[in-house]
Amino acid sequence: MLIQKAVRYRLETTPEQENLLARAVGCVRFVWNRALAVQKSYLDHQCGTLNYAGLCELLTSWRNTETFGFLAESPSMPQQQTLRHLSRALKDAFDKNSVKKFPKFKKKFVHDSMRYPEPDHIQFNLKPVDQDGRKVLPKIFLPKIGWVKFRKSCLIGGEIRNVTVSRSGGHWYVAIQIEKTVTDPVHPATSxxxxxxxxxxxxxxxxxxxxxxxxxxxxxxxxxxxxxxxxxxxxxxxxxxxxxxxxxxxxxxxxxxxxxxxxxxxxxxxxxxxxxxxxxxxxxxxxxxxxxxxxxxxxxxxxxxxxxxxxxxxxxxxxxxxxxxxxxxxxxxxxxxxxxxxxxxxxxxxxxxxxxxxxxxxxxxxxxxxxxxxxxxxxxxxxxxxxxxxxxxxxxxxxxxx
Ligand SMILES: [Zn+2]
Incomplete structure (x- = not known):
């Protein structure tokens, strides 16, 4: 049986890391909103919508311009991931069997988050020690952000599928989605x-x-x-x-x-x-x-x-x-x-x-x-x-x- 589970930890960020994270989720929001505006204008002119690949090409062109070059300073995977979400959201909105509504523009400070879809880019240091050999908080490596300390409250067991970083109540959190296979369990009770x-x-x-x-x-x-x-x-x-x-x-x-x-x-x-x-x-x-x-x-x-x-x-x-x-x-x-x-x-x-x-x-x-x-x-x-x-x-x- 395949079990999927998510664990969420609070990040112990430095002020510089908070700046980098705020910019990174800001870029993700920017990409979502701009891509959504493009899709809307396509729809207004009855030209259909761009698919995911088309959106990615668009993103690459933005990252290469002087005006939107700031996007290139933040991690690219979460920006692509948000386009993947957008494509799916549009598909769902036009699906007659789905109750999902048309995607909306994202606001600042409302569900600020970004997802790293590739676990290969994330690294962990779960048992770090300082120079004197004392235990310190475990660390997670996020591309373009660096090593960030986090408060680990339970074990990370299983294969990591993706990692989402989000801001809530003035703190940053990391949610790690895990998948593992277990042999089919038998319940001890019969009632x-x-x-x-x-x-x-x-x-x-x-x-x-x-x-x-x-x-x-x-x-x-x-x-x-x-x-x-x-x-x-x-x-x-x-x-x-x-x-x-x-x-x-x-x-x-x-x-x-x-x-x-x-x-x-x-x-x-x-x-x-x-x-x-x-x-x-x-x-x-x-x-x-x-x-x-x-x-x-x-x-x-x-x-x-x-x-x-x-x-x-x-x-x-x-x-x-x-x-x-x-x-x-x-x-x-x-x-x-x-x-x-x-x-x-x-x-x-x-x-x-x-x-x-x-x-x-x-x-x-x-x-x-x-x-x-x-x-x-x-x-x-x-x-x-x-x-x-x-x-x-x-x-x-x-x-x-x-
Ligand atoms: Zn009776």
Whole structure:
């Protein structure tokens, strides 16, 4: 089985390296924006678009001119890589089966990053020592930037596919994508469990009665975040103070995201260790979060309640949980099943009766047989039953996380 994994480390940059990196990602953004403008004008004149090779020729000509010669001072591979991304983005935008939108111009300080697609150009020094033989931070060699120290928190195991350098919250990071082949694992457990993703009370309730409490990190820190965001609005855009404030806000977001991620990792690790099969509802989280506001022609209904709901959905990071469970189970030799969500909360797990009156808030009480249970646990049991049913008939529902 082929496993793909990404590890991310914070770079310990010197001021000179920060300058070089800022220029390098600036060049990548410049190449993207200029190439996109060229493609747009081609489209405006109904001339189709340039393919990747055509874009690369264009890039070479820019790098040779006096006006855009600064591009040649920064690494070339990430500039070519961004053209590869652009070509793919345009292809996707014109693909009728794809939901991807037309690519946009990139803004400064928004997802500033660059990718080195060729691992051969990257070098590592993972156990460096100083002149006195003491251990120092490991280093990574990035073409045209040089040796940069980084904080290694876990092992780099496997074959390196590519390396992405990005700026976030005033710091630079390197993400390394790794691929390795392992022999097909066999899951130590034989149990299957269903999980219901409740909005109000739990991250997840399991069919065996286990409940995981929610992450409220976002809501608790939100007020402070809002205050910092108001401060930003009063500052002159792109001024030194504005940049400082922007970085502060990014750090707040990072903190919230880190807490959420840690909790979700704990939950998904626990579940994937104890159960070989996990069944979840195939909720389209992104659809739910996008729909509340509606459009001008068809404004969304119940906007108030829904946006509250949306906040909690995003708060819990359900999509992320599903993804984590998906790959953790896969790596352990188990699997994640997704089933249709219709009526799982109104169906009695004991007698199978479906009735909207069965559910009263957090309590499930069957109007037909009197079965009583926690509403989410009852739903989780229905989800599990649905999952087992679907695998018994035909194994067509095995899903990999998106
Ligand atoms: Zn019943």
């Amino acid at each position: 299957a469990v269903g999980g219901d993703r409740n909005v109000k009370e739990n991250i997840l309730a399991l069919s065996d009665g286990t409940q995981f409490l929610p992450v409220t990190a976002y809501r608790n820190l939100q007020k402070q975040l809002a205050r910092e965001q108001r401060k930003l609005a009063h500052k002159v855009k792109f001024s030194a103070n504005w940049k400082k404030q922007k970085a502060k806000i990014t750090r707040w977001h990072q903190r919230i995201a880190e807490i959420r991620k840690t909790v979700l990792h704990q939950v998904s690790t626990a579940i994937s260790k104890n159960h070989a099969v996990v069944v979840l509802e195939d909720l389209k989280v992104r659809n739910m979060t996008a729909s509340a506001k509606g459009t001008v022609e068809a404004p969304g209904r119940h906007i108030r309640q829904k946006s509250g709901l949306n906040k909690s959905i995003l708060d819990q990071g359900w999509g992320m949980l599903k993804q984590m469970l998906g790959y953790k189970l896969q790596w352990a030799g188990g699997m994640l099943l997704l089933v249709g969500p219709a009526y799982t909360s109104q169906t009695c797990a004991a007698c199978g009766a479906v009735d909207a009156g069965n559910r009263k808030g957090a309590i499930f009480c069957c109007l037909h047989c009197g079965h009583e249970a926690h509403a989410d646990v009852n739903a989780a049991q229905n989800i599990l039953a649905r999952g087992l049913q679907s695998t018994a008939g035909h194994a067509g529902v095995v899903c990999s996380p998106e």
